[in-house]
Amino acid sequence: MSTKRTVPRKVTISQIAKEAGVSKTAVSFAFNDPSQLSPATVNHIRAIAERLGYSPDPIARSMTTRRTNALGVLLPLDIAATMANPFFPLFLRGVGAVCGATGMTLMLVPPLWGSMLKAIPHATVDGFIVVGLEIDRGEVQQLRRRRVPFVMVDGNAPEDIPAINVDDRQGARAAMMHILSLGHRRIGIVSLESWHHRYEDFTSTIAARLAGYREGLAEYGRTIDDPDIQMVTVSTSRAGGVEAFTRLWRSESPPTAIVAMSDITALGVLEAAKAHGVRVPDQLSIVGFDDLPEAANAAPPLTTVHQPIEEKGRLAAEMLVAALDDEESEPVHHLLPTELLVRGSTGVPVWSAQPVST
Amino acid sequence: MSTKRTVPRKVTISQIAKEAGVSKTAVSFAFNDPSQLSPATVNHIRAIAERLGYSPDPIARSMTTRRTNALGVLLPLDIAATMANPFFPLFLRGVGAVCGATGMTLMLVPPLWGSMLKAIPHATVDGFIVVGLEIDRGEVQQLRRRRVPFVMVDGNAPEDIPAINVDDRQGARAAMMHILSLGHRRIGIVSLESWHHRYEDFTSTIAARLAGYREGLAEYGRTIDDPDIQMVTVSTSRAGGVEAFTRLWRSESPPTAIVAMSDITALGVLEAAKAHGVRVPDQLSIVGFDDLPEAANAAPPLTTVHQPIEEKGRLAAEMLVAALDDEESEPVHHLLPTELLVRGSTGVPVWSAQPVST
DNA sequence: CTGAAAGCGCTTACAG
C-alpha cells in the first residue's frame, strides 16, 4: 500500500543503502543495533526499507552469524510413518517447549531418498536431536563430520555424545512379571519391526524391552522359547496391533495375555479383540508400553509401562541448546525411570481362579 | 578412523582445493557434477575430502542456489499447543508425504516471542504452508514481503493466494440437523477459543462452523439465542472437552445433546460424561467434528463430521511445491467436502421416544 | 578437462 509501483524482484541492503545515501553498515545497524546510529538516520533508513518492502534474507544472515536458529530432529523413518505413532507428537511437545523458550524453530529431518546418511549434511540446522537410531551405519560419524552438536535419544550413544534413554529393560521386566503373577501361562509377545527390516538388528529400545521380558520370564522359571510363549513382530502402529491379535488368536491354543512393546500396538490389539467379541481382561489380558494419553482413556483402561515421553523431548532439547551455547559442556548420559501402571486391561486368566503367588 | 590427527575446526572447499592442488571449482564439481572432471581428478579430490572429513556447508550452498529445500509450516500457536490436537500430526503426515517424495525437509515455525509477524522473516525455508491464520494482522503482507510462495490452509485467503478450506459450514449444519432430527431440544454447543483470545474475532473455521450450527437450528425454527441452547468456549484439547462437560452439566437443566466443534473436545466431553456415570448416548448424545482416528475407536464410537485432514496436508504441500517450481502457477482456492458420520454416540433423547421428523 | 573470478546478501571488526 505504501509502494508506488511494483516492487523490484528482491530488495537488498545495498539498494536501501543507495536509496538512503548511507553505507550497508548503517542499514544493517538500523535493524540489528540501532544504538550505533543517530535516531534520525535510523528512522530515515527504516522508512526507506519500509517503502521498498525490504525483508532481510535469513540465509545471508545465517551465513555470517553461523546460526540458523533451527533445531533438527533426525528421523529414522519418513515423516508420515513417524507421525503415525502418538509417541512422536508427544515427544515433539517437549522439544517444542524448549524451542519456544529459546526462539528457535524445529526442523523435521527424515531420511533423504531413503538414507539418513544423505540427510545429515543437507539440513540447515544448528544441531540435531537423533531419535531411535538403531545399529549405527555411519550416521554418528557423519554427524561428527558435520561439526554440529547432537544428542541421541533412545539409541546406543558413544560415551562422548550426550544421550537420553529410559529404563526399558526394567519396565518390560515389570510388565512381564505382572502378567505372570496373575497366573498367565500362554503369553503372546508383540515385538516391533526394526526400520531396516533386519530382524537381528534390534533397536536398542527393542533389544532392551525384549531383555526385560526374558528376565521377567526367568523369574518364574520360564523362557521365551517355551512353546506357550509366542512372539510376533509387527509395525509400530494401530494396524500392526490388529495384525498381531489376528495372528496370535488363530493359533490352536491362543494366549490368555498379550504383552506389547508399545501402546499403539496394544491399543490395536485391544480394538481387534473387542471386534472379535473377546472380553478384556476376562478372556484376554493386555499390557502395553509407553503410557500414551489414550492408554488411560481406552475401554478398559490399558495397563502399561509409563515412560516420560514429553520429558525426554524437553531434556533432549535442553541438552542440545546447552551444547550450542557452550561447546565444552560435558556429555552426560541420562537413564530415566519407567513405571508399571496397572489398570483395567489385565486380570486373572479365566481358567485359573487364583493367581500364582511370586 | 582415516584421519591422522585431530581434524581442524572446519574444513572448507578451499582447503581441499589447496591440498589437492586444484581449484575450488574442481572441488565443487567433484561433488555436484563429476562429469565435468576426469575420473582421476574426481577420485583424488574425494579422497582428500574424505581424509579431511569434509562436510559441505548447507548454508553456503543455499546462499548461492537460493534454495533451502525446506518447507515451512507457519503456526499460530507454539509447538506444544499445536501438537496437543491429533489433528495436527495427521495434517503433517500429508505434508510429510510430499516432503519425502520431493526430498525436502519440514520446518515447524511457531510464533517468535509470541509474534507470527516476527517469525516470518527469520525462517530459512523456500515457502510456507500457513495453517489456521485467523484475522490477518499483517501476516499476509509480511509473507508477501518475504517473496516466497505460500499457501493458506483453514484461513481466509486473498484471491491471489492459493488456499485450501473444507466445507465447515455444511458439515456443522449437518451435525446440528442430525441432533435436532433425533428430537433433542436442550443442546450444548462447544465452541473453541480463538488463539488471540478475542471472542469476536473468530477463526474463519470457527465462524463457519458456528454459521453451520445456526443454519441447522434455523431449519428447525430454532435460534442459537434460544434459552435451551447453551454455548461454552474452551481450548481445543481433551482437557477443554472435560471442562465443557462440567460447565454444561451443572446447569439446572443440562443438555441432552452436546455438539462440539472438534473431536478432541468431543472426546473430552465423552470421557467426562463416562466419569460422571452419564450413559452415552442414552442420557447424552455427543457429536464431534474432524473424524480423528480415535473417534471411531471411542466407546461408544463418536458420531462426527469427517474432513480430509491428511489430504489437506498433502494438497497444501503439493500446491506449494508447484509454486516453488513454477512462479507463474495459477492460485487456486480449494473447498473440500465434509461428511456427517453417524456412529454410536448419538441417539434419541431419553424423554422422547419418537424422533421429530424433518 | 580445468581455473580465475564474480557473486549470493548479509555482519563485523576497524578506522576515522
Added chain:
DNA sequence: CTGAAAGCGCTTACAG
C-alpha cells in the same frame, strides 16, 4: 555517529 572493506563458503558462467 558513519563508512570502506573483508569475509562467511559455496556455485556458476566464462574463458582457455
